[in-house]
Amino acid sequence: MEPGNPLTFGLVLIPSFAPPLMRLFLSILLLLPLLCLGQPAKQTSTPITIGTKQTIHSAILKEDRNLWIYVPKSAADTKTRFPVLYLLDGEGFFTSMVGTVDYLSALGKMPEMIIVGIENTDRVRDLTPTHFPFWASGKPANELKASGGGPNFMAFLEKEVMPYIEKRYQTQPYRMLVGHSLGGLTVLQALVNQPTLFTSYVAIDPSIWWDNKLIMKQAEKALTQKDYAGENLFFATANTMDKGMDTVRVVQDEAQGNHNVRNHLLFRETLRKSKNLAWAWKYYPEDNHGSVPFPAQYDALRFFFKKYELDKDLKDSTITLEYVKNHYRTVSAILQYPVLPAVGTVNALGYISMGEKRYDKAYQFFKMNLENYPTNAGLHDSMGDYYVEVGDKKKAMEAFRKALSLEEIAETRRKLKSLEARK
Amino acid sequence: MEPGNPLTFGLVLIPSFAPPLMRLFLSILLLLPLLCLGQPAKQTSTPITIGTKQTIHSAILKEDRNLWIYVPKSAADTKTRFPVLYLLDGEGFFTSMVGTVDYLSALGKMPEMIIVGIENTDRVRDLTPTHFPFWASGKPANELKASGGGPNFMAFLEKEVMPYIEKRYQTQPYRMLVGHSLGGLTVLQALVNQPTLFTSYVAIDPSIWWDNKLIMKQAEKALTQKDYAGENLFFATANTMDKGMDTVRVVQDEAQGNHNVRNHLLFRETLRKSKNLAWAWKYYPEDNHGSVPFPAQYDALRFFFKKYELDKDLKDSTITLEYVKNHYRTVSAILQYPVLPAVGTVNALGYISMGEKRYDKAYQFFKMNLENYPTNAGLHDSMGDYYVEVGDKKKAMEAFRKALSLEEIAETRRKLKSLEARK
Known part of the structure; x- marks a missing residue:
């Protein structure tokens, strides 16, 4: 996928990562102790809280x-x-x-x-x-x-x-x-x-x-x-x-x-x-x-929060890790507290860089996000996608397993199974 | 409160009933079996699902x-x-x-x-x-x-x-x-x-x-x-x-x-x-x-759903029970299934009629709503408000107690306590 075709990112790639990401923030699942209610152990219905x-x-x-x-x-x-x-x-x-x-x-x-x-x-x-x-x-x-x-x-x-x-x-x-x-x-x-x-x-x-x-x-x-x-x-x-x-x-x-x-x-x-x-x-x-x-x-x-968003279009290839860090330093000054780079924005930048085959840059974004949000299952899933893309199956499986240890996500489970079948 | 002052309904009465009503639809509370987890029996934290x-x-x-x-x-x-x-x-x-x-x-x-x-x-x-x-x-x-x-x-x-x-x-x-x-x-x-x-x-x-x-x-x-x-x-x-x-x-x-x-x-x-x-x-x-x-x-x-709403302003005093029933009959024909009169709309009409001291009309609206939605705690609370307004403390307390038997609502509890103290 070449950098000259920016809209394609908007039409296919953004949906392909937005839902897993949102899922993380939208679905705070709480497991009911069903066993102690005398119901079967297999978990087929959980409340969404x-x-x-x-x-x-x-x-x-x-x-x-x-x-x-x-x-x-x-x-x-x-x-x-x-x-x-x-x-x-x-x-x-x-x-x-x-x-x-x-x-x-x-x-x-x-x-x-x-x-x-x-x-x-x-x-x-x-x-x-x-x-x-x-x-x-x-x-x-x-x-x-x-x-x-x-x-x-x-x-x-x-x-x-x-x-x-x-x-x-x-x-x-x-x-x-x-x-x-x-x-x-x-x-x-x-x-x-x-x-x-x-x-x-x-x-x-x-x-x-x-x-x-x-x-x-x-x-x-x-x-x-x-x-x-x-x-x-x-x-x-x-x-x-x-x-x-x-x-x-x-x-x-x-x-x-x-x-x-x-x-x-x-x-x-x-x-x-x-x-x-x-x-x-x-x-x-x-x-x-x-x-x-x-x-x-x-x-x-x-x-x-109108100043919170990046002032460049996400597809702008001049965006660097340093630019992103600087932006959120400015946002921190405006909002008067230390503001971490937005998880969804940085994840998007990782995928966009990957689509442009700028793998070093993609890795930098995915890595910074994991440093800022280490318990976010979707970000480990993103890192898994990165390793699949660069052909490192072992690290990809590690990343998907890490994601699944934090949260059960159907898309991640499928990707892990697919890699395991290819071994 | 006279009919000539319609905006007042918009500024005070609507908020005073909208939240209890919304609460009914917005808060589907599920009680965790805390006892079986060995936690204290007193319920001070419940998940909102x-x-x-x-x-x-x-x-x-x-x-x-x-x-x-x-x-x-x-x-x-x-x-x-x-x-x-x-x-x-x-x-x-x-x-x-x-x-x-x-x-x-x-x-x-x-x-x-x-x-x-x-x-x-x-x-x-x-x-x-x-x-x-x-x-x-x-x-x-x-x-x-x-x-x-x-x-x-x-x-x-x-x-x-x-x-x-x-x-x-x-x-x-x-x-x-x-x-x-x-x-x-x-x-x-x-x-x-x-x-x-x-x-x-x-x-x-x-x-x-x-x-x-x-x-x-x-x-x-x-x-x-x-x-x-x-x-x-x-x-x-x-x-x-x-x-x-x-x-x-x-x-x-x-x-x-x-x-x-x-x-x-x-x-x-x-x-x-x-x-x-x-x-x-x-x-x-x-x-x-x-x-x-x-x-x-x-x-x-x-x-x-633009045809679902009443085509008259709720404060329009020509609105009758029959007009409301007819409206939702028309809506049923449009949506191709039997549509009940909207619970929030009918409750609002009850309060507006009560504010205009048209008590018979208010009672008709509150009663129709309870017939359509008998398990809605907020509607029993509304009926309690009606009985307070017409001076029937006994029936008011009955209505508030019925509401609380369906759902614990802080405003209803306060109103019941206040009536009990006045006995």
């Missing part, structure tokens, strides 16, 4: 709280550490967030992350900054009588949840907070009151209207006075306007039903005045308040 | 194959049946697809579905229709020597996988096939050769170039001759063009590197000539071959 639900007692909130915790596969190697994504309304968004983060990190578009979903016990109490039992229209609201527990909830997050996670898991200092609706308001409260607690903030269709737009006044002051260098915000606005209204005309409009989008556009003007905050705002014309979190969380991750 | 991996033996392929199977929570009620999504490259896309389907179905934007991911053993062999060991450029390709097993693989899917699934799970006759790259080519092969095997086909950046564009000739014939009434196709094209190229100029372009997009645009012209096929094509300027599956699978589901 994406995390654990853990209960901790909060002295601050005086109640038990459930955390939904996802840990990337690379954590099997105890020296690798990860940034942490704290997710409000955890029970609602955990599965889709895990799917999104797994997917983007396997592709090398963002680093692997630990995800901590916080399950609600009393959502209105926890996600509101003040006691304000009224709707936006001013009418009394029984449903909001418990409101005002926000400061307590943030103390729980900072003083109980974070120490719990950072003590037990392999964490980096990079933290992200994601919230929707009243959770989005909570994110903005944190941005204003605790701007160094998180590196990145995701406010999805936040309830700016709360308590006579209290957050607007607070943000106007904080964002223009404090220095937000190194802090990041993604702000998403759903289409909750009356039919026929648009984001230009709504600014002059006074209908109650359009107040949310209007408030968001006003908040954006405040963001424009912020000191050194890296922020993006996006409007979702095809999504309402309920459906906007899914596309918004994806866009937020793409925004925060 | 999204499915099971099952191994079946294929007589056709003469090998064991792994299936990754997700079953919606509503399947706990044995009379509910679901359409089935068959996913190629299952090990790569299972988690993100589960996250997407769970999310959209909890919102009432698509029906709940069973997902069956097929894990690869020999991807090149299975996902290619002919033996063709050459790249698009015509150069020989060692990597493609195993190609040509496509017909065998489709026989495995039809005669072994489908009967296995349909015998063991609560399936509807509606089937979807999703594939990417060579998997996308496999999807198009099925559309051409077995148009009644699936109702919906998703071809994500398919390898049209295979074997001198064989699929183009086959499609030109089949699509214009057979009647595709009731069949659906979503076709996604990634941006794999050289920098500066666009989808208008590429049609006249002859560069090898741009052949994929050019082929796709030609294929679209064939689709235009198809007989009664419902199809959509989308181009993704910001996504390459590797990243396009995630947004494309989301868009495909939105396209196939």
Whole structure:
């Protein structure tokens, strides 16, 4: 395969290695002790798990709280550490967030992350900054009588949840907070009151209207006075306007039903005045308040980590090992923690070099990946492919066996069998 | 809360019920038999599982194959049946697809579905229709020597996988096939050769170039001759063009590197000539071959099920129980199987009616939902909220207890405790 035919890599080679790689991050398999349940020993059905639900007692909130915790596969190697994504309304968004983060990190578009979903016990109490039992229209609201527990909830997050996670898991200092609706308001409260607690903030269709737009006044002051260098915000606005209204005309409009989008556009003007905050705002014309979190969380991750990807096309033959190392040194400076070269990206570079018959270069990439992620079965499989290509059957079989000792992968098993049959 | 203030529903009420509802579909918890492992009886850490991996033996392929199977929570009620999504490259896309389907179905934007991911053993062999060991450029390709097993693989899917699934799970006759790259080519092969095997086909950046564009000739014939009434196709094209190229100029372009997009645009012209096929094509300027599956699978589901959602805004006070029932009767006719009213939509209508103090109407919606989904803990929680609102503490406690007997939910537990304390 010659270097002059780059697209072929995109159409055949990328799929041929992407799935085994993704598999590693996507499939955290946990073997049930079937024998002790009296079932047959042969393992024909195993659960596919994406995390654990853990209960901790909060002295601050005086109640038990459930955390939904996802840990990337690379954590099997105890020296690798990860940034942490704290997710409000955890029970609602955990599965889709895990799917999104797994997917983007396997592709090398963002680093692997630990995800901590916080399950609600009393959502209105926890996600509101003040006691304000009224709707936006001013009418009394029984449903909001418990409101005002926000400061307590943030103390729980900072003083109980974070120490719990950072003590037990392999964490980096990079933290992200994601919230929707009243959770989005909570994110903005944190941005204003605790701007160094998180590196990145995701406010999805936040309830700016709360308590006579209290957050607007607070943000106007904080964002223009404090220095937000190194802090990041993604702000998403759903289409909750009356039919026929648009984001230009709504600014002059006074209908109650359009107040949310209007408030968001006003908040954006405040963001424009912020000191050194890296922020993006996006409007979702095809999504309402309920459906906007899914596309918004994806866009937020793409925004925060846009410098994480290599700035050259993977098929660019001028890419060297040194260029890759330098790139992730720069990324480390931006993200403020030591960032390893992306496993999927480096593996892709190995295969592309191999396709170009630049075997020394291919070996360098595969080797660096194994040094960084020694417990990743798929990378041993890749090294096996390399040895097959250069005609070293013995080392190829060793690599496939090593992969299978870490994880049973059907494609790897087939390749090993095929080599054994040829002996 | 008056009907004249619709947005408030969007900003406070929707989040207050959406998470408990989603939780039901998103969190399929499986309790580990911890006691038999000698660990303490108190359950403080439980795995979060999204499915099971099952191994079946294929007589056709003469090998064991792994299936990754997700079953919606509503399947706990044995009379509910679901359409089935068959996913190629299952090990790569299972988690993100589960996250997407769970999310959209909890919102009432698509029906709940069973997902069956097929894990690869020999991807090149299975996902290619002919033996063709050459790249698009015509150069020989060692990597493609195993190609040509496509017909065998489709026989495995039809005669072994489908009967296995349909015998063991609560399936509807509606089937979807999703594939990417060579998997996308496999999807198009099925559309051409077995148009009644699936109702919906998703071809994500398919390898049209295979074997001198064989699929183009086959499609030109089949699509214009057979009647595709009731069949659906979503076709996604990634941006794999050289920098500066666009989808208008590429049609006249002859560069090898741009052949994929050019082929796709030609294929679209064939689709235009198809007989009664419902199809959509989308181009993704910001996504390459590797990243396009995630947004494309989301868009495909939105396209196939766009008639599934109510055609009125949920806050429209003219919506009646009869209107909802009629809507899903129409949806059943379109999707060709009996479709239950969407659990999330009906629950939302219950809360909205309750907010408008139309208690009889609210009760009707909550009751219909419980009749359709009797084992859904979140719906018993909703009924509990209804009884709290109308002042019937006894029935409220009964409903919360029923919910907790089906599933431990922190918010429900708190509400029950609060009522018990008030006794």
